[in-house]
Amino acid sequence: MYISIILWFILGVRGRVKWYSDRVSLKSPSPVQCNEVISNINNNHKVIELEDSSTNSTVSLLSSTKLHALNLRRLEIWSTPLTNDCIQYLCMLLTNNKTIQELEISFHSISDRGVTNICQALERNSTLTSLDLYCNPLITSTSGQALSHLLLNNSSLVKLNLMKTSLSTESILFILQSIMDNKKVRRLRLDKRHKETCINTYPNYHLIQDRVDWL
Template sequence: MTENVDIPKIKEIKTRSNVERASLFLSLIKQDSVLLDQLRKKEHGKPKAIRWYDDGVELTSPSLIQCQEVVSLLTYKHMIIVIKESSPDIVCDLLPVLLQNEKVKSLDIRDTQLTQDCISSLCNLLANNKSLLNLFLTNCSIDDKAVADITNVLQTHNNTLLGLTFNNNPRITSVSAQSLSELIINNSTLTSLQITDTSISSDGILLIIQSLTINKNIKLYLGMKDKDTCTEYHDYNIIKDR
């Protein structure tokens, strides 16, 4: 991590905005062989955190140097990016690079605490992104503020994303029900919304499923705890396959 590397240029990177950090880091590390060598030494002996697949790559607890190497090796075939157990700083550095890459179609972030800075950066990037089709934020400490920010940008500035997942985020409460309901009603592009293992109450779930009678093109995925709420809804027969 950057705080363990005593290099002035790394400190310079950390003072920049989230959008600037990634491009600045990549340009510095490509130009400075000494910096690259020092970072490589920090990585020596650490378990491999990168798994490559035919259509994508999975990064587990990646370091900055590993992220830089992954970005440099991405090709048109690598459409799926999975980031697991990462630090918020790493995610903030990676987001601009990944979401400005038109080849990236699916971004899957798991078991990673996303700070408000990360969410703000993500929303800014989603507002201008025309290529990402699926966004998975699973066990990422997503809260109601994050849901409101993301759903707002998807209603006003993004008509590309097809799938959105907020699974296993218990900090999402019934406060988010209104935002999610409005997203379903106002976004005609989204075809899949997953919100299992949250803290949304039965009343909140009811508000969300009511919106399915308006938007008939989206599939909603809920947890088993919400089964009774759904089956007892008076228009359940209309929405039961969705």
């Protein structure tokens, strides 16, 4: 017990890492724990879940080039404010890894600058099919143009969740126009507060209504 306490102080081990047959889950991990995950993760682990992580720990995880070659399918980041360095490494991962199909960044984890950079990285990505940005109130209308461009230029995205953000109704209208042009997108989730204005304002709404969820 005393040895564990000493290690806790020396190594800064405060979080937990859980290993499953097909994924690894990290909650409040230390940089040491993140480095251990990088050492032990293999192609059997299709999903990485990262929750409540510090900047140093997030950088320790995302900066590893080992992730670029892994057969990952899904990356989930929750309650982890992503700094510019974190976003830079995440964009490199999205550019180099050719197997990630689903990306979730939710619960106060990303702001406009991060969204803009990720959208640029994904414009030429042909692997990602689902992008979930749920519950990020720091995503504002500043991100609207980047999201619209992403939808116009990306050829693989099928699902996009923009619920619980601070996007304006005007930005949502531009995004609706983008999925009108991009038939690949089959499911767009938006806040219900925009619904009435969008339905009454966007003349082609009836052509895309089956692809939009207002929640």
